[in-house]
Amino acid sequence: MSDGSRSRLVKFGLFAAAAVLLPLLLPGYALQQVCIAIAYAIAIMGLNLLMGFGGQICLAQGALFGVGAYVTAILNSDYGIHPIATLPMSATATALVGLVVGLPALRLQGLQLAIVTFGIAAAFPQLLLKMGGITGGVSGLPIDGLEAPTWVPVSPELWLYVVSQCCAGIAALLVTLMLFGDVGRALRAQRDNAQIAEALGVNLTKTRLWAFAGSSALAGLGGGVFAIITGFISPESFLAILSINIVIGSIVGGVTSVVGAFLGGLFMVFVPTWASDINLSLGNLIYGLALILIMMVARNGVTGFIEKWLSTILRRTADNTASVKETREELT
Amino acid sequence: MSLFFQLVVSGLTTGAIYAALALALVLIFRATNVVNFGQGEMATFSAYCTWQLMEWGAPLWVALLVSLAGSFAVGVITFRAVIRPLMSAPVEAIVVVTLGIFVLFQAAGMWLWGAEQRSFPSLFPDGGFNVGDVRILNSTVGTLVILVMIAVLMGLIFSFTRLGLSMRAAAFDHARSVLVGVNVERMLMLGWGFAAVIGAFAAILIAPRLFLNPTMMTPILFYGLAAATLGGWDSPLGAIAGGLIVGVAESLGASYLSFIGADMRIAVPIALTLLILLVKPVGLFGSYKVTKL
Numbered sequence: 001m002s003d004g005s006r007s008r009l010v011k012f013g014l015f016a017a018a019a020v021l022l023p024l025l026l027p028g029y030a031l032q033q034v035c036i037a038i039a040y041a042i043a044i045m046g047l048n049l050l051m052g053f054g055g056q057i058c059l060a061q062g063a064l065f066g067v068g069a070y071v072t073a074i075l076n077s078d079y080g081i082h083p084i085a086t087l088p089m090s091a092t093a094t095a096l097v098g099l100v101v102g103l104p105a106l107r108l109q110g111l112q113l114a115i116v117t118f119g120i121a122a123a124f125p126q127l128l129l130k131m132g133g134i135t136g137g138v139s140g141l142p143i144d145g146l147e148a149p150t151w152v153p154v155s156p157e158l159w160l161y162v163v164s165q166c167c168a169g170i171a172a173l174l175v176t177l178m179l180f181g182d183v184g185r186a187l188r189a190q191r192d193n194a195q196i197a198e199a200l201g202v203n204l205t206k207t208r209l210w211a212f213a214g215s216s217a218l219a220g221l222g223g224g225v226f227a228i229i230t231g232f233i234s235p236e237s238f239l240a241i242l243s244i245n246i247v248i249g250s251i252v253g254g255v256t257s258v259v260g261a262f263l264g265g266l267f268m269v270f271v272p273t274w275a276s277d278i279n280l281s282l283g284n285l286i287y288g289l290a291l292i293l294i295m296m297v298a299r300n301g302v303t304g305f306i307e308k309w310l311s312t313i314l315r316r317t318a319d320n321t322a323s324v325k326e327t328r329e330e331l332t
Numbered sequence: 333m334s335l336f337f338q339l340v341v342s343g344l345t346t347g348a349i350y351a352a353l354a355l356a357l358v359l360i361f362r363a364t365n366v367v368n369f370g371q372g373e374m375a376t377f378s379a380y381c382t383w384q385l386m387e388w389g390a391p392l393w394v395a396l397l398v399s400l401a402g403s404f405a406v407g408v409i410t411f412r413a414v415i416r417p418l419m420s421a422p423v424e425a426i427v428v429v430t431l432g433i434f435v436l437f438q439a440a441g442m443w444l445w446g447a448e449q450r451s452f453p454s455l456f457p458d459g460g461f462n463v464g465d466v467r468i469l470n471s472t473v474g475t476l477v478i479l480v481m482i483a484v485l486m487g488l489i490f491s492f493t494r495l496g497l498s499m500r501a502a503a504f505d506h507a508r509s510v511l512v513g514v515n516v517e518r519m520l521m522l523g524w525g526f527a528a529v530i531g532a533f534a535a536i537l538i539a540p541r542l543f544l545n546p547t548m549m550t551p552i553l554f555y556g557l558a559a560a561t562l563g564g565w566d567s568p569l570g571a572i573a574g575g576l577i578v579g580v581a582e583s584l585g586a587s588y589l590s591f592i593g594a595d596m597r598i599a600v601p602i603a604l605t606l607l608i609l610l611v612k613p614v615g616l617f618g619s620y621k622v623t624k625l
Contacts, residue, residue, distance in 0.1 A: 051424075104606060111367065112609050115561045119602030122554050126596050240554070248431060251424040281443055288436030292414050295428045299421035 010310060011303075015259050019165060028157045032229065033269050035157075038164040039226035040065075041265030042171045044250045045258060046218030049175055051247075052255030053184065054211035055191030056105050060117040062242030063124035064101065064216045068094045068223025069233050073141040074134060083144055083228045084163065090224035091217040098216020105208050121243035128235040140234025143227050164225045171218050172258045178214065187211055252294055254301025263302050334465035339583045341466055347579020348475045349541070352534030353549065353556030354563065354571035355483060356527050361565050362490065363523020365503045366415065366426055370433030371531050372549030372556065374410070377437045378403040378532030379539045379548075380445055383452060392453060396536065400529050407528025408521050415524070416517070419506070441546035452539035475537045476572075482530060483568035490568075499523055554598075555579075558605045564618020573616060578604070 023031055043065045050056050071090035075081045081089075104116050128135045135141065148159035178184055186207045189197035198204055227233050245268050253264030271290060276283030298305030353372055360368045368374075378399050385395035414429055456474035460467055490496035501509040502519035509516050535549065542548050559578045563570025578601040585592055585600030592599055614620055 104610065108609055108613055111565065112561055112613060112615075115557050116602070116606050116609065118554060119558065119598070119605065123596065123599045123602060126598060130596055244431065248428055251428045255424055282439070284435055284439030285443060288432045288434070288439055291432030291435065292429050295421070295425045295432070296414070296417055299418060299425040301424075 011259055011307075015262070023158050023161050028155070031157050031161055033273075034266070035160050035164045035229045036226065037265040037269040038161075038168050038262070039222045039229060039265070040246065040249060040268050041262045042168050042222030042225060043219040043246055044222075044253065044261040044264045045168075045171050045175050046215035046222070047246060047250045048253075048255050048257065048261055049178070049187075049218070050211050050215035051250060052257075053179060053191065054187045054208065054215075056102075056208060056211060057110065057114040058101070058105075058117045058212070058215065059114050059243050059247060060101055060120040060124075061215070061219050061246045062238055062240070062244075063121045064094050064098055064219035065223040065226065065242065065246070066124055066128070066233075066235075066238030067097050068220030069227040069238070070128070070135055070141070070223075071220065072224035072227040073143050073233050076143050077141050083146055083224075087167065087221060087224045091221040094220020094223065095213040095217035098212045098219070099209055101216065102209055102212025105212060106205055118240070118243065122240040125235040125239050128238070135235075138234065140232055140236075142232050143230075145231055146228055160229055164229060167221060167225050168262070171221060172261075174214075175218070175258060183207070183210060248291065252291075252301055254303035257301065257303040257307075260301055260303035267302075335587075336584075337464070337466045339587055340580055341468055341472070343580030343583030344476070344576055345469065345472045345541075345579070346583065347559075347576035348472060348479065349534075349538045349552060349575075350555040350559045350578050351479055351572040351575025352475070352537055353531070353552055354559035354575045355479060355486075355568060356531035356534055357556055357560045358563070358565060358568055358571040359486060359530055360523060360527035361560070363499050363503050363527065364411075364415070364520050366430065367557075368433065368527070369427070369430040369553065370437055371527065372535075372553050373434050373437035373441070373546075374403070374406065374528055375531035375535035376544075376546060376549045377441055378406070378528070379452065379535035379544055380441055380546075382532075382536055383450060383539075383544055384445075386453070392455070396455075399536075400532055403528040403532035404525040407524040407526070410528075411521050411524035416520070419520075438546055438550070445546065447546060449543040449545045452536075452544045454540040455537065471540065478533070478537060479572055480569075482533065483572050486530075486568040495522075555582075555601060558601050561615055562605050562608055564615030566619060567615075567617035570615060570617025 022034060026034065043061055047058065047061045050058055068090040071093045072083060072086040075086040075089060076083050101117060101120060105113055108116060129137055132138075145156070146160055146163065147156060148154050152159065152162075154162070179187075186197070186202045187210075189200065189202050190204055190207050194204060226237075230237070249264030249268040250261070251264075252267050253260030253262070272283070272287050275286040275290065278286055294302070300308075353375070356371050356375065357367065360366060360371065381402055382395045382399040385398055386392060390398070410433060414433070415426065418425055418429060454471050456471045458470070460469040460472075462468070488496075490500060498509075498514045499519045499522065501512070501514050502516040503523070506516050509519075539548065555578055556575070559574035560571050561574070562577060563572070563574030581604045582597050582600050586597035589600070608616060612618070
């Protein structure tokens with residue numbers, strides 16, 4: 001077994017164990033917070049696909065997250081569709097919106113693209129208010145509470161956790177499949193060098209738009225899950241700062257990692273709360289320092305840091321066995 | 333027609349604010365290739381220092397000079413403490429760090445001075461003058477004149493002095509600048525220091541109109557970024573032109589495009605920025621970067 005796949009297995013094992021253990025250890029409220037973190041994690045996974053692997057910067061992920069949430073809420077409260085059944089539709093609808101958001105990416109890159117997409121994030125809450133007829137304006141929209149089917153004997157909180165974890169699992173699977181295939185290779189090639197990739201036959205337009213659509217679909221899915229978990233949404237939940245926080249979550253977790261997306265989601269939900277628990281008036285000061293210190297210690301994100309640490313340990317054990325082998329060979 | 337001109341003037345007034353922040357953003361970008369999202373909050377902090385010195389009884393000009401010098405030190409220290417250790421890190425890490433600077437300075441202002449708004453004295457005499465039916469405020473003209481002077485000075489330094497050339501080289505390529513004898517680290521440090529000073533200037537110029545409070549610059553950040561993008565990230569005068577264009581477009585759009593109205597006014601600068609960038613991706617005054625494969 002190679003080094004990489006062994007550390008991947010270790011990582012996946014730890015992660016699966018944590019996912020199963022969490023609901024056993026946490027009280028109801030904290031579990032709901034974890035569910036929200038998972039919803040963000042789905043959106044972050046999308047952003048990782050786009051930013052980490054595609055090299056395209058999108059600061060409108062929070063707005064797309066909001067689109068997904070609103071599609072779920074509208075389908076549920078106006079048309080009475082079961083919340084879970086709305087999720088594929090919110091993912092599809094958001095993917096279409098994402099295609100439009102991604103259009104400027106065909107001409108703009110880097111900083112310019114970041115600013116334009118951030119503009120969309122900044123205008124989004126205003127747009128929701130403006131379209132009060134469908135979105136309910138300031139008063140927002142309710143979503144039916146989710147009840148576990150009778151054949152599953154669990155509490156509502158736990159059922160929410162199972163649902164959001166399943167959605168996250170599906171998202172992670174899709175992202176992984178996409179990245180291991182040709183699409184993933186094309187995506188990485190155009191990130192590393194667009195001209196050479198194009199010369200090798202990568203269709204830049206198609207690849208970039210696919211990346212935007214895929215990333216937005218995940219944002220929409222995450223948004224839909226978020227709406228189901230909170231049971232109520234209003235423009236307040238989707239301010240421009242959400243897009244920034246998603247980017248922070250993505251980078252802190254590690255932009256080229258699926259597990260990192262979960263860590264990023266947890267970071268987004270829990271670290272600001274912990275910081276203000278330590279000291280209410282200094283909360284933001286601590287949060288700001290935490291952001292800076294984390295990046296100074298783990299410049300490739302937390303998963304990058306853990307991976308490096310893990311592979312050092314693994315290599316050390318591997319080195320020991322290798323050196324024993326070498327000395328034997330020298331002797332013979 | 334006088335309504336139109338009055339709207340243009342009011343757009344120029346807000347545009348001057350955007351231009352001020354954009355100028356600081358552009359300087360730091362040109363000098364270090366980093367977009368400092370915390371620039372506005374650092375500037376607000378400097379404005380608070382000026383205010384505090386005046387509260388302690390210092391005359392305006394002394395307070396101004398002391399806090400500008402202080403801002404330079406804060407800029408240099410920030411660079412040394414948090415940016416320099418990450419110079420070789422991926423750009424994402426630096427983005428998060430500058431967002432951390434944003435949170436940190438805002439929280440520090442909130443903690444030291446509280447959230448209430450405070451009045452800040454203007455550097456210019458009160459009142460204004462009329463041109464036809466249009467009322468123009470002294471502070472608008474004064475702010476613009478000072479900004480243009482700073483931009484021209486910056487442009488001259490960057491284009492015609494050894495220092496400016498070294499700073500540009502250091503920002504363009506760290507490794508090769510070291511090889512030709514540029515003290516890259518000092519140049520980057522100076523860049524952060526100067527940018528902090530210009531940011532502080534911007535905050536002090538606009539504090540009288542916005543009232544001093546810890547989140548004074550936050551809503552402006554997006555407009556400042558749009559203005560810098562519109563002008564092209566490597567031109568100080570472009571930043572000012574960008575700021576004014578964004579301000580005027582916002583003011584006219586909000587009044588004349590009825591489907592946009594006051595609550596969607598932010599859409600106008602976004603649409604305009606997008607439109608201009610689609611035609612010229614590097615911005616109005618930006619220059620294309622040539623890369624060799």
